Each structure stands twice: as structure tokens, then as C-alpha cells.
Amino acid sequence: SAVISQKPSRDICQRGTSLTIQCQVDSQVTMMFWYRQQPGQSLTLIATANQGSEATYESGFVIDKFPISRPNLTFSTLTVSNMSPEDSSIYLCSVGASGHSTFEQYFGPGTRLTVT
Amino acid sequence: SQKIEQNSEALNIQEGKTATLTCNYTNYSPAYLQWYRQDPGRGPVFLLLIRENEKEKRKERLKVTFDTTLKQSLFHITASQPADSATYLCALGLRGSARQLTFGSGTQLTVLP
Numbered sequence: 427s428a429v430i431s432q433k434p435s436r437d438i439c440q441r442g443t444s445l446t447i448q449c450q451v452d453s454q455v456t457m458m459f460w461y462r463q464q465p466g467q468s469l470t471l472i473a474t475a476n477q478g479s480e481a482t483y484e485s486g487f488v489i490d491k492f493p494i495s496r497p498n499l500t501f502s503t504l505t506v507s508n509m510s511p512e513d514s515s516i517y518l519c520s521v522g523a524s525g526h527s528t529f530e531q532y533f534g535p536g537t538r539l540t541v542t
Numbered sequence: 543s544q545k546i547e548q549n550s551e552a553l554n555i556q557e558g559k560t561a562t563l564t565c566n567y568t569n570y571s572p573a574y575l576q577w578y579r580q581d582p583g584r585g586p587v588f589l590l591l592i593r594e595n596e597k598e599k600r601k602e603r604l605k606v607t608f609d610t611t612l613k614q615s616l617f618h619i620t621a622s623q624p625a626d627s628a629t630y631l632c633a634l635g636l637r638g639s640a641r642q643l644t645f646g647s648g649t650q651l652t653v654l655p
Binding site: 430457459467468469470471474518520522529530531532533534535536538 | 574576583584585586587588591631635641642643644645646647648
């Protein structure tokens with residue numbers, strides 16, 4: 427398994443500003459993912475963070491709003507840009523288990539974002 | 543349209559009983575299905591994975607079944623304990639999706655002492 431930390435754990439931000447969330451893993455991993463979990467809802471995949479290339483975004487999410495960096499195999503950032511109250515959510519990063527026949531994901535503790 | 547539905551938003555059972563949680567999906571053909579546990583304020587924790595060619599998987603007090611004809615997975619916790627109280631999420635792994643997961647809405651389980 428992998429140990430994942432996220433910073434910040436929570437933040438309250440004003441609309442129109444941006445917040446960068448950091449995700450650090452204790453080992454090198456190929457697959458990293460960013461999810462959003464709105465209050466009382468399940469997880470929605472935002473994008474897959476690829477090392478050395480642009481992130482792959484899911485339908486409904488765009489790079490201008492959620493730019494992602496993946497400078498190496500243990501670190502990624504997600505920026506929530508030009509925030510509005512609708513962006514209030516928990517943002518989670520996860521990593522895929524290594525190995526060809528293992529498919530589970532390990533999640534960070536999440537970043538709780540409130541936009542006022 | 544594609545849907546993943548988990549049974550009832552909340553499930554209450556007595557300690558010692560078996561909890562059975564349901565995950566139904568529509569218009570997906572998953573290569574595998576996973577179950578996660580999520581406690582308040584925390585990220586999901588992986589519990590079990592079952593592949594499309596497997597009928598049943600067990601791990602300690604946990605059992606998962608997978609029926610690709612019915613498009614349903616059942617998740618059982620036997621001899622349930624108050625510590626099993628949490629939200630349980632099913633997630634589908636789709637072919638060609640580079641290990642991405644599509645999550646259901648979750649079932650909140652409360653085990654009453």
C-alpha cells in the first residue's frame with residue numbers, strides 16, 4: 427500500500443481566488459488521480475495526472491479551471507481556479523496500486539474546500 | 543444512460559447480524575468491481591476487488607459476490623460490529639480505462655450495539 431498526504435487539509439477561500447492542493451506519496455507511483463466529492467455525494471473523477479505530460483481530464487472538467495501538475499512520480503498538485511461557491515467540495519487524490527494485476531486505489535485524506 | 547445504484551441511502555442493523563449491501567449498474571461492462579469503506583472526514587479505503595470472471599470473494603468477515611448477468615454485486619459483512627459503521631462505496635473498473643474507477647453513491651451503514 428501507499429501512504430498519501432494532502433495539503434491543506436481544509437481551507438476557506440473567497441470567490442474569484444485560486445487554491446492549489448498538494449498530494450505527496452511515500453513511494454513512486456505511475457497512476458495518480460484527482461477526485462471531487464461534493465457534500466453527501468460520491469466521488470467524481472476530475473482527471474488522471476500523468477508524469478511528464480498533460481493530465482487527462484474527464485467530461486465536464488477543463489484544464490483552465492483545474493490545472494494539474496505532476497513533476498515527478500511522488501507528487502502532484504491540483505489548482506482550483508477562479509473559485510465560486512459551487513466549487514465547495516472535498517478534493518481527494520489517489521494512487522493506483524503497482525503491479526499488472528492489482529487495480530485498487532489508495533486515497534489521501536482529502537482537502538475540504540469552502541468557497542464564500 | 544449509465545448508472546451505478548447502491549441500495550438505500552442508509553442501512554441500520556443490529557450488532558452480530560449480517561449486513562448486505564447492494565450495487566447495481568446499468569449500461570456498463572466492468573472488467574472488475576471494487577468495494578471501499580469511507581469514514582467521515584477521511585478518504586476511501588480499499589476492501590475487496592472481484593473480477594468479471596469471479597463469482598465470489600472473501601476476506602475475513604467480508605464477502606463479495608458479482609453477477610454480470612444481473613449486473614449486480616452484493617457486499618456482506620458477517621457478525622457485524624459497531625466499528626463497521628461507515629459509508630461503503632462500490633466502484634467499477636472499466637475496460638480500457640487505464641485503471642480509472644467509477645463510483646456509486648454509497649450506502650451508509652450503522653451497526654447498533
